Amino acid sequence: MEKAREFLEKYTTGEAADEVSRLSLPPHRPLDESSFYECFGGRGVRLDLLHSDFITCSFRVPPRLLGGDGNLTMGAISTLVDLLGAAVAYQGDDSWNVSADMSISYISPAKLDDELEILARCLGRRGGYSGTHVLIRNKITGAVVAEGRHSLFDARSNL
Secondary structure (H helix, E strand, O other): OHHHHHHHHHHHOHHHHHHHHOOOOOOOOOOOOOOHHHHHHHOOOEEEEEOOOEEEEEEEOOHHHEOOOOEEOHHHHHHHHHHHHHHHHOOOOOOOEEEEEEEEEEOOOOEOOOEEEEEEEEEEEEOOEEEEEEEEEEOOOOOEEEEEEEEEEEOOOOO
């Protein structure tokens, strides 16, 4: 717990806190432009196949998404599940999906330059809710890196 406190204090006090407070990120307009979050976490994802119920993608693990242990971070994996789950649930210009729930199993590590294949599929839709499944595996070894389920709600469905 002490390490967590030291880490957080670094960004909430002193010079680092001043730098963080001066950050100015423009508001994100969904569907019009990428957010910092999408650009940082999703940059490098290549669409291989797009179908009405599933998407297949490829992704080579870049240095920017590695943790101190040399593995793809859990945050980067959750970003991929979030982005690709939302992409496969997207239904057109009038939908505005927000994450309602996400569950991810982290199964095996992915290292720098590992080529990953990602399959995102829509499990179903009911009312304003969509359920998706995202499977991330190492393209060479076939080992499952992570498996995620992502539930989304179309916030405009009740407007």
